[in-house]
Amino acid sequence: ISSPCSGLPSSSCWGRGAQSVVTQPPSVSVSPGNTVKLSCTMSSGTSISGYNVYWYQQKPGNSPRYLLRYKSDSDKHQGSGVPARFSGSKDTSSNAGYLTISGALAEDEADYYCAVWHNSACHSDTDRWGMQPDTGHVRAPMKHTYSSKQYVSQDPRDHRGMIFMTFQ
Template structure:
């Protein structure tokens, strides 16, 4: 039985802080087949540590506003949005945050945004 590939388009954000600008980079797309596990990455420049500031993930399907999925600071500090299944999970290593989607489903075909912040941030610019 053939399975259709599900492109998962990723977009980046820039975080403009009071002293420095952290550039957030995501790969242009990730593909997977139904039932597979995919791992989306979000890399932050400038020596930024995900475990110090955290990372959030949003999902957007055509014609709908972004849906909050989860935030991740550490294995002991994470949380999901209302109704988000536990097959969506977060993790991080240094300056790279990850969103893992287990048991990929057709409805997971969407744009995924990562968002990060720090306490000195004054402005958030979306590209």
């Protein structure tokens, strides 16, 4: 299972405001039946505690699939048809969100993308990915690789859009 952050090249970004940096390990391995925990760590200076953490799964040749949104144990959402073995969590002390896959199956091998956002609107609607930036909807990741291992998102407080950058 690999876990790069997803992306649009910077020329396709929109919106204004400060930037927050979110990082994921480039890859992680797990044996079938075991549990794996993917991390999404927010840069210092912005606390992850008040934000939603979104997780998406993408298999080769397929569009990204929304898995879940996690803000707290009392404020979370599981995507339609997403098995209960996928769960979200947060650790404010490490300023990170997590995706746990319990009892991993061979079919879970995929790229996993995280995103941090201030509200729960729009971002589960992957059918709308690919729309123009001025619609305010999230655009799909594009195949673009950066050498730096980081994900850059528009300030989550800016409702106009989310900026994705890739890494491998």
